[in-house]
Amino acid sequence: MSNKALPAWLEAAAPLFENAPQGDLPVEPRGNYAKISDPGIRGVVQRKWRARIGSVGKLLNSIERNPGEVLRGGGGQGVMCRRDVGGIQAFCKVYRAQELRRKIRDALGISRTRREWESCMRAQEAGIHVARILLAGTRREGLAATHLIVTEPLPGVSATHILRRLNHEPELRDEFLRVLGAYVASLHAKGFWHADLHCKHIFFTRRAEPMLIDLDKSRISSFLSQTARDRNLMQMEKSFARELDAPDPAPFREGYKAHSA
Secondary structure (H helix, E strand, O other): OOOOOHHHHHHOOHHHHHHOOOOOOOOOOOOEEEEEEOOOOEEEEEHHHHHEEEHHHHHHHHHHHHOOOEEEEOOEEEEEEEEEOOOOEEEEEEEEEEOOOHHHHHHHHOOOOHHHHHHHEEEEEEOOOOEEEEEEEEEEEEOEEEEEEEEEEOOOEEHHHHHHHOOOHHHHHHHHHHHHHHHHHHHHHHOOOOOOOHHHHHEOOOOOEEEEOOOOOEEOOOOOHHHHHEEEEEEEEHHHHHHHOOOOOOOHHHHHHHHEE
């Protein structure tokens, strides 16, 4: 796509992409994954990347000792960080089951990492672009469990940063809000529901292509209730209120309505 074809909001946000990761939209089908072979760890790993990291257990221990650039957390429940893993500046999430019901669910093999991987596969199969998962595994010791998800950086910028950039340009901001509304409508038309749909979980490439992250509690089905749809709309509008000085959800709702099935 040439620069002349870029939407105005994207041209205004162009400086944000200067330091953003580059690459094509990630697509990683189920067949590209293998089961983790380390004793005591269950999950999947991307086949081509597996040879770079060696032992998943050693990788998990290494991340716990040296998380690198900590992005969130760091307490007893886990950490989100960015560090070199197998030659890639990857995003790593390490977290532990704290509540009894989660520990029981983990012990039964219904781990959070497995749910997120399955959600990503189903989303891709529905034509929704998501972060490429390199590894999703769970180490169990009795009812205790430690989870690790490693993903590639997305080739783009979050909607949160784009909104902040357009905060004082009302026409461009409203144009982008309509784009977000249309995107959420497209997700719902495919029966996709995100449990935590906020601007920070939506990314755009340099060609204005949208992508999603953090799908561990999402679902996709042939029927999506109005209650589920409304919850996503309210989540998005709350995120506008956090990022904009004068949040007006009307353009977002317009974009959603214009593209709703």
